[in-house]
Amino acid sequence: MLSFDLTEDQEILRKSVRDFAEKEVAPVAAKLDEEEKFDLDLVRKMGDMGFFGPFVSEEYGGTNVGYVSYIIIVEELARVDGSTAATVAAGNSLGIGPIFYFGSEDQKRRFLPALCEGKRIAGFGLTEPNAGSDAGGSQTTAAFKDGRWTINGSKIFITNASSDLTSVVTVQTVTGRKPDGRPEYSCFLLPAGTPGFTRKKMTGKLMWRSSDTAELYFEDCRIGEDAMLGSRGAGFHQMLKTLDGGRLSIAAMGLGGAQGAYEAALKYARERKQFGMPICKFQAIAFKLADMAVEIEAARNLLYKACWLKDSGKPFAMEAAMAKLYCSEVFGRVAREAVQIHGGYGLMKEYAVERFFRDQKLLEIGEGTSEVQRIVISRAIGC
Amino acid sequence: MTSGREKGGIHSGGQPGLSQPAHGVYNPPLPAGKPIGPGRVWRFLSMEIAVLVKQVPDTAEVKIDPKTGTLIREGVEGVVNPEDLNAVEAALVLKARHGGCVTVLTMGPPQAREALLETLAMGADRAVHLTDKAFAGADTLATSYTLGKAVEKLGPFDLVICGRQAIDGDTAQIGPQVAEYLGIPQATYVQEIEIRDGVLRAVRRLDAGTETIETPLPALVTVLGSLNSPRLPTVPGIIDACSSKDRLSVMNAADIGARAEKTGLRGSPTVVWKTETPKSERRCEMLKGSPAVQAQALAAILKKRNLS
Numbered sequence A: 001m002l003s004f005d006l007t008e009d010q011e012i013l014r015k016s017v018r019d020f021a022e023k024e025v026a027p028v029a030a031k032l033d034e035e036e037k038f039d040l041d042l043v044r045k046m047g048d049m050g051f052f053g054p055f056v057s058e059e060y061g062g063t064n065v066g067y068v069s070y071i072i073i074v075e076e077l078a079r080v081d082g083s084t085a086a087t088v089a090a091g092n093s094l095g096i097g098p099i100f101y102f103g104s105e106d107q108k109r110r111f112l113p114a115l116c117e118g119k120r121i122a123g124f125g126l127t128e129p130n131a132g133s134d135a136g137g138s139q140t141t142a143a144f145k146d147g148r149w150t151i152n153g154s155k156i157f158i159t160n161a162s163s164d165l166t167s168v169v170t171v172q173t174v175t176g177r178k179p180d181g182r183p184e185y186s187c188f189l190l191p192a193g194t195p196g197f198t199r200k201k202m203t204g205k206l207m208w209r210s211s212d213t214a215e216l217y218f219e220d221c222r223i224g225e226d227a228m229l230g231s232r233g234a235g236f237h238q239m240l241k242t243l244d245g246g247r248l249s250i251a252a253m254g255l256g257g258a259q260g261a262y263e264a265a266l267k268y269a270r271e272r273k274q275f276g277m278p279i280c281k282f283q284a285i286a287f288k289l290a291d292m293a294v295e296i297e298a299a300r301n302l303l304y305k306a307c308w309l310k311d312s313g314k315p316f317a318m319e320a321a322m323a324k325l326y327c328s329e330v331f332g333r334v335a336r337e338a339v340q341i342h343g344g345y346g347l348m349k350e351y352a353v354e355r356f357f358r359d360q361k362l363l364e365i366g367e368g369t370s371e372v373q374r375i376v377i378s379r380a381i382g383c
Numbered sequence B: 001m002t003s004g005r006e007k008g009g010i011h012s013g014g015q016p017g018l019s020q021p022a023h024g025v026y027n028p029p030l031p032a033g034k035p036i037g038p039g040r041v042w043r044f045l046s047m048e049i050a051v052l053v054k055q056v057p058d059t060a061e062v063k064i065d066p067k068t069g070t071l072i073r074e075g076v077e078g079v080v081n082p083e084d085l086n087a088v089e090a091a092l093v094l095k096a097r098h099g100g101c102v103t104v105l106t107m108g109p110p111q112a113r114e115a116l117l118e119t120l121a122m123g124a125d126r127a128v129h130l131t132d133k134a135f136a137g138a139d140t141l142a143t144s145y146t147l148g149k150a151v152e153k154l155g156p157f158d159l160v161i162c163g164r165q166a167i168d169g170d171t172a173q174i175g176p177q178v179a180e181y182l183g184i185p186q187a188t189y190v191q192e193i194e195i196r197d198g199v200l201r202a203v204r205r206l207d208a209g210t211e212t213i214e215t216p217l218p219a220l221v222t223v224l225g226s227l228n229s230p231r232l233p234t235v236p237g238i239i240d241a242c243s244s245k246d247r248l249s250v251m252n253a254a255d256i257g258a259r260a261e262k263t264g265l266r267g268s269p270t271v272v273w274k275t276e277t278p279k280s281e282r283r284c285e286m287l288k289g290s291p292a293v294q295a296q297a298l299a300a301i302l303k304k305r306n307l308s
């Protein structure tokens, strides 16, 4: 029989993450956003709560709770703050994911335990100044000589890659040409502090201001053969798989953000009085809130279904793209109307909807723009 | 555990000057802990702690059925009564310091199971769900009898911890009544707890200021929200609590040896006559005249209403 029931542990998990977000994140979110501060203590606290490594088996320090539970964690954090949710979503899907799914036994043992504990964090470097949506246009190269690889090039917009907590970054490079003349992509695990590997924090963001975003530079950065992730030439496949999983967590950020903005708008609309009555009594406002509730419900069902497919070992890539696209755009509509319902106050930093309004925009751009999601979906349906 | 201790056994001989435990609750002899550090610093190496928790509706405003006058519980999400989380936290802190075992008990319908899982996820060792059709409709007397019976059955315990008050029933009677039933000392409204040499030291909050009392164990305390800040269940804690089959047990009236006629509605002398939300009505009266006249009028009104 079809069932929408969450398991007992998922219900308790949701409550616990919600309490954590309200107690530990909500009071500091606006200040961290204002100061563009990536809070290392908050990351450690989230590590103590067990928010990292939800799909990693216990032998490497993970909790192995599955994607539905993972998505609940991200959703509940995003309900309160986008940047904090981004740290966990990127830390897991992009940081831990590639190492767990494609790493050697040695690499997993070396990096995963500290990452799953939240004592360290990892990044995933795909995007380059000249290779965004066109990830295949990568210009960072790795050349093999005398048993070592030498990497040259740069990456941009890499989440969780510049802080003191960063232990390692997965970097996609071009390692040569295939027999058919097309580029061969391979990924490397570059520990922070490797000579020739510089990391620079990017500032001045509109959104996710307290999430860590980095530019990476590789200047004759030399590393051993054992730094390669999986096999030579597997880089493109690894990247696609990583992004499939990552889309679920970005979708969770859209869903959670929409939920948070909606709740704030509903509360405000019931309290704010104009013309002698709460503004939620005006049909123009009430219908906005009704539409939000409908779209959030639809978004949640789409995303949870995609997670269920993944947890059941079924193909989920198209549904993940749909969920990422839909949840991001629902958040866009909800955040816009939530600000509208707040009137002038919605434009002030004192009200959380102002931050939600800004944070939402990234979701239509990061990990594949909305246009790219539509390309993925249209191909999947046979266009 | 202190030496010579029997599980579930009935012990005679309590502390001089204390009421004799009437229902077989263990009253320990002078602490037989191992000396720790120099001098006469003693402490228990192990404590058996029972925590009583209630699942309450997650809403500030409890709705009352206008026809029956009882609480409407359907469709409202259940949570652990907030101060009971402080009670669990206190038990876990004491356990961390002294060693031992934390047992959480609740009397409630099947869905109260989730409240127990939450406390297990926080780190309680075991949880006991007291559930039986016969328990339904209990007032505070029947509730305390049932909880007291269960504590006796599952004990002996060194300490029983309750929340001060449940946010739905709101009587703050259960803790004191359970203590009376068990015949052990009690400290209510506790905002600080310390145990040393087998003596419980509790700081109680009073209307004006605080009071510090000492009592030997076993004892019962009811705690305030200001006592501590309850830990949140972690992801591994939740998985552990929900996957282990043997940490949570279910018991009915027969299991705890409770007499059916003393539990639930049958055991409840309280009859709900009427339940209503008090309406606050305000009347505004404008005083006229010169300031002196107004002041006189005001003083007269205050005097008439015994407010002066």
Ligand SMILES: Cc1cc2nc3c(=O)[nH]c(=O)nc-3n(C[C@H](O)[C@H](O)[C@H](O)COP(=O)(O)OP(=O)(O)OC[C@H]3O[C@@H](n4cnc5c(N)ncnc54)[C@H](O)[C@@H]3O)c2cc1C
Pocket: A090, A094, A123, A124, A125, A126, A127, A131, A132, A133, A134, A156, A157, A158, A159, A160, A208, A213, A362, A365, A366, A367, A368, A369, A370, A371, A372
């Ligand atoms: C805060 C932040 C964090 C990020 N974190 C990471 C990270 O951790 N790791 C990482 O690798 N990257 C990261 N990124 C990069 C992000 O994934 C890219 O910005 C994104 O993929 C888009 O690439 P671009 O910015 O180069 O835009 P472009 O690809 O230049 O796109 C510009 C516009 O053209 C459109 N467009 C491009 N191609 C097509 C097409 N074929 N058809 C239709 N429209 C098209 C796009 O949809 C977009 O509207 C992050 C970005 C930000 C802002």
Ligand SMILES: Cc1cc2nc3c(=O)[nH]c(=O)nc-3n(C[C@H](O)[C@H](O)[C@H](O)COP(=O)(O)OP(=O)(O)OC[C@H]3O[C@@H](n4cnc5c(N)ncnc54)[C@H](O)[C@@H]3O)c2cc1C
Pocket: B052, B053, B054, B055, B069, B070, B071, B081, B083, B084, B087, B105, B106, B107, B108, B137, B138, B139, B140, B141, B143, B147, B161, B162, B163, B164, B165, B166, B167, B168, B169, B170, B171, B172, B173, B174, B175, B270, B271, B272
């Ligand atoms: C006049 C009156 C009418 C009532 N009518 C109804 C009714 O119609 N329907 C109904 O469901 N209830 C009703 N109750 C409430 C019911 O009797 C109480 O919920 C119950 O006896 C506990 O009392 P309390 O909620 O006031 O708890 P309190 O005494 O305020 O709780 C103090 C502490 O005792 C412990 N505790 C309390 N209850 C439990 C429990 N069940 N299991 C474990 N620990 C517990 C907790 O540690 C709690 O923090 C009524 C109570 C009264 C006085």
